[in-house]
Amino acid sequence: MNPPKSLHLIANELTLVERKLLEPDPDRHQAVNGAIAHLFASGGKRLRPTVALLAFRLLQADPCTCGSCQRCEQGISLAAAVEMLHTATLVHDDIIDGALTRRGAPTLNASWSPGATILTGDYLFARAAELATLTGSVVVMRLFSRALMTICNGELHQLLRERHQLLDRAGYLQRIYAKTGALFVLAAEASGVLAEADSETLEALRVFGRELGIAFQIVDDLLDFVGSESQVGKPLGSDLAQGLVTLPAIYFLETSPDDERILNVVRGRRGREATQAALEAVRNSEAIELSEAEARQHAARAEEALLRLPEGDCRQALLDLADYAVNRQS
Amino acid sequence: MNPPKSLHLIANELTLVERKLLEPDPDRHQAVNGAIAHLFASGGKRLRPTVALLAFRLLQADPCTCGSCQRCEQGISLAAAVEMLHTATLVHDDIIDGALTRRGAPTLNASWSPGATILTGDYLFARAAELATLTGSVVVMRLFSRALMTICNGELHQLLRERHQLLDRAGYLQRIYAKTGALFVLAAEASGVLAEADSETLEALRVFGRELGIAFQIVDDLLDFVGSESQVGKPLGSDLAQGLVTLPAIYFLETSPDDERILNVVRGRRGREATQAALEAVRNSEAIELSEAEARQHAARAEEALLRLPEGDCRQALLDLADYAVNRQS
Numbered sequence: 036m037n038p039p040k041s042l043h044l045i046a047n048e049l050t051l052v053e054r055k056l057l058e059p060d061p062d063r064h065q066a067v068n069g070a071i072a073h074l075f076a077s078g079g080k081r082l083r084p085t086v087a088l089l090a091f092r093l094l095q096a097d098p099c100t101c102g103s104c105q106r107c108e109q110g111i112s113l114a115a116a117v118e119m120l121h122t123a124t125l126v127h128d129d130i131i132d133g134a135l136t137r138r139g140a141p142t143l144n145a146s147w148s149p150g151a152t153i154l155t156g157d158y159l160f161a162r163a164a165e166l167a168t169l170t171g172s173v174v175v176m177r178l179f180s181r182a183l184m185t186i187c188n189g190e191l192h193q194l195l196r197e198r199h200q201l202l203d204r205a206g207y208l209q210r211i212y213a214k215t216g217a218l219f220v221l222a223a224e225a226s227g228v229l230a231e232a233d234s235e236t237l238e239a240l241r242v243f244g245r246e247l248g249i250a251f252q253i254v255d256d257l258l259d260f261v262g263s264e265s266q267v268g269k270p271l272g273s274d275l276a277q278g279l280v281t282l283p284a285i286y287f288l289e290t291s292p293d294d295e296r297i298l299n300v301v302r303g304r305r306g307r308e309a310t311q312a313a314l315e316a317v318r319n320s321e322a323i324e325l326s327e328a329e330a331r332q333h334a335a336r337a338e339e340a341l342l343r344l345p346e347g348d349c350r351q352a353l354l355d356l357a358d359y360a361v362n363r364q365s
Numbered sequence: 366m367n368p369p370k371s372l373h374l375i376a377n378e379l380t381l382v383e384r385k386l387l388e389p390d391p392d393r394h395q396a397v398n399g400a401i402a403h404l405f406a407s408g409g410k411r412l413r414p415t416v417a418l419l420a421f422r423l424l425q426a427d428p429c430t431c432g433s434c435q436r437c438e439q440g441i442s443l444a445a446a447v448e449m450l451h452t453a454t455l456v457h458d459d460i461i462d463g464a465l466t467r468r469g470a471p472t473l474n475a476s477w478s479p480g481a482t483i484l485t486g487d488y489l490f491a492r493a494a495e496l497a498t499l500t501g502s503v504v505v506m507r508l509f510s511r512a513l514m515t516i517c518n519g520e521l522h523q524l525l526r527e528r529h530q531l532l533d534r535a536g537y538l539q540r541i542y543a544k545t546g547a548l549f550v551l552a553a554e555a556s557g558v559l560a561e562a563d564s565e566t567l568e569a570l571r572v573f574g575r576e577l578g579i580a581f582q583i584v585d586d587l588l589d590f591v592g593s594e595s596q597v598g599k600p601l602g603s604d605l606a607q608g609l610v611t612l613p614a615i616y617f618l619e620t621s622p623d624d625e626r627i628l629n630v631v632r633g634r635r636g637r638e639a640t641q642a643a644l645e646a647v648r649n650s651e652a653i654e655l656s657e658a659e660a661r662q663h664a665a666r667a668e669e670a671l672l673r674l675p676e677g678d679c680r681q682a683l684l685d686l687a688d689y690a691v692n693r694q695s
Binding site (some may be wrong): 062067127148149154156167168172173183184185187188194195 | 390392393394397400454456457460461478479480481483484485487488490491492494495497498501502503506507509510511513514515517518521522524525595
């Protein structure tokens, strides 16, 4: 499934977001300019800016799309800031995980020293904060800082969990909320703040962001079991190979808690054969369907929250996005 | 020389800053709470918050010191945010440098994995941003993000410089401006913004911050040659041992460009004997006096800038601080 056609609605704004992400700064070290060009050239779905732009337009009685007035500038800056923050976290994630490729392209840490990669990530955090100041809203800036805290907390929980301590479904949902949900919540809620939405609307936006982010991450985790390697852009079973236990494996262990194929991987036996055996075991079980159903359930909740927002093209595009989140192949 | 007595003026506010730095957050991973307690318990001079608090009070016609009204809260949040940002950069610096102690206490990376340390630093960046939002000023938030960019740029320049490429004095001043000056500028200028100072006052505050920061860093670098190990809290010659060429060595090389004792260290021969020989060479040269004179010159410029600000206790305390910066032994 390709991204929904209705996203063409904001094609113009997305181009301006892209331009803002790549905007040069004469004070910036040329290596950082190079890193920024590389990071944003290597793709990415721009889902978070898409959510921000659609929600912002949806909530305005008389939305402008000129791209250059103060209001448009606010929306575009917000969308760019969310994507910049997302990218900064990925730069540090890739050092921490020792990942050498992302979306098929080499990561920064694949060729740079850890020091230069850490500092570039820090620079991108600062740039995300600067972009967020262009919204002119202190409340939005506060949401940004809280979102980054949630992300860091979630990753620390994952990193500092005792070895071999298995996640249950509730723990998994907490983890992916922090990892992915928090930034979707930020994109949706901050748009509402800029559009001066009332508290009920803000609550609907938060629920939408959270549920969409969770649905999206469950599908990401599912694709590591049942996706096509060429479409996903990385070898299947990468999560298991890193000892990362995601929803399909958790469902599998609920019915087969003693299955050695998974337990081997959890306990650290992560050679190619062991990983393949675990992958096959989960793939041939009910766990896949159960996980798919759970993703659909969260997408449905996201859609339900949207129905509390004003009808129209933008709402339809967000509904399409929730549908896409659970029906995509990559 | 001990810190100036006039700093007692803001003793109450500094206690409140400390409390804010240590403020717990139920959503925070307990390891981060532990890290925060450790980082702020291991001392530090709190010079940046001191500058912020004194400048903020100095610029108000009728300054309040209750510590709890909105205005006091603004000043204390700003001071805490600057110190939190400073601390976050140190956490990442220590990973990058592989430093195992700071101010005599173990660094986070001495006992934590690089991943957990990176994430804790990221969390502290987010917390610094959140504290900055409590000032309620988007302009202040913008200054924060720009200051962090300057710091990261400076460190990247240092890290990515070609091996064996020697710094000259101009390059050194640029580096220490980014490393130390930028945060002193932030402390002083942001206070001016909160106090709604006019543009001439803001310019005086920037000059004061920059020159004080530079003077302070030159003395830090000097103490690595001529300080007392017990007072400085680390072995002398640490910079040279890491290949970091600071002002005394730069002055030395200006008159003795072929001196093998320094060139050995620059070229990577950094064993104990080679470092000691280089240390001795610089220590017994004019370079020390020249560096001291340069530090005094910057402190004098900082004092000159202060004379453009309103007279009184706070201005005197800031003058004392500039004096302390160049006359301290640790």
